[in-house]
Amino acid sequence: MIEALMIDVDGVVVRGRPSDGRAWHADLFADLGVRYDDLQREFFSIHWRDVTLGRAALRARLQPALAAIAPGVGVDDLIDYWHSNDSALDGAVIDAVDRARHAGLKSVLVTNQDHDRSRYLWREVGLERYFDDMIYSAALGFRKPEPGFYRAAAKRTALPPEAHLLVDDSEENVLAAQAEGWNAAKWERGSDLDALLSVLAAG
Numbered sequence: 001m002i003e004a005l006m007i008d009v010d011g012v013v014v015r016g017r018p019s020d021g022r023a024w025h026a027d028l029f030a031d032l033g034v035r036y037d038d039l040q041r042e043f044f045s046i047h048w049r050d051v052t053l054g055r056a057a058l059r060a061r062l063q064p065a066l067a068a069i070a071p072g073v074g075v076d077d078l079i080d081y082w083h084s085n086d087s088a089l090d091g092a093v094i095d096a097v098d099r100a101r102h103a104g105l106k107s108v109l110v111t112n113q114d115h116d117r118s119r120y121l122w123r124e125v126g127l128e129r130y131f132d133d134m135i136y137s138a139a140l141g142f143r144k145p146e147p148g149f150y151r152a153a154a155k156r157t158a159l160p161p162e163a164h165l166l167v168d169d170s171e172e173n174v175l176a177a178q179a180e181g182w183n184a185a186k187w188e189r190g191s192d193l194d195a196l197l198s199v200l201a202a203g
Helices: 028-032 036-052 058-069 075-084 091-102 115-124 147-157 171-179 193-202
Strands: 004-007 106-111 133-136 164-168 183-186
Touching (some): 028 036, 106 147, 147 164, 164 193
Parallel strands (some): 106 133
């Protein structure tokens, strides 16, 4: 029996910019003078894995990368811009999670995330109001789809693998969860979480 709804953040619960749902960096160059391709090359492709595994601090890795590509932009200015523009909640998903919680399911966010954005989403965006817990990679030392992520998450919920249902927009993450004995479903834009839960409960 499913006891815990384990739900991904980006692409499921969070949907880009609050203003229009577009990617947080859609107007990055126009607003801050930072080219996203440069940021991808100098920071994300090199450092993001270490940051989201808790092996390196975000600012310590982002500062020199930003100094190389946009020396006039402060690291905190970029982080604030990024976080605020990547924080739109999917209201239909939040409402469905609320109904699932009232039906007795534990609701847990499971995400590949660094410490800074995890805190921002949990406290400032207010995900703590809608979920029982947030389990994220930098705190675990594992990233989805690594088996260690699912094992550590199950240890934290204190539930057997089969009691978990992962909802994730990554097929790779879904398959990895299933390999660990979890129930898992691929999320597509426009999916209905209530319907998904009903089908699984009936099955």
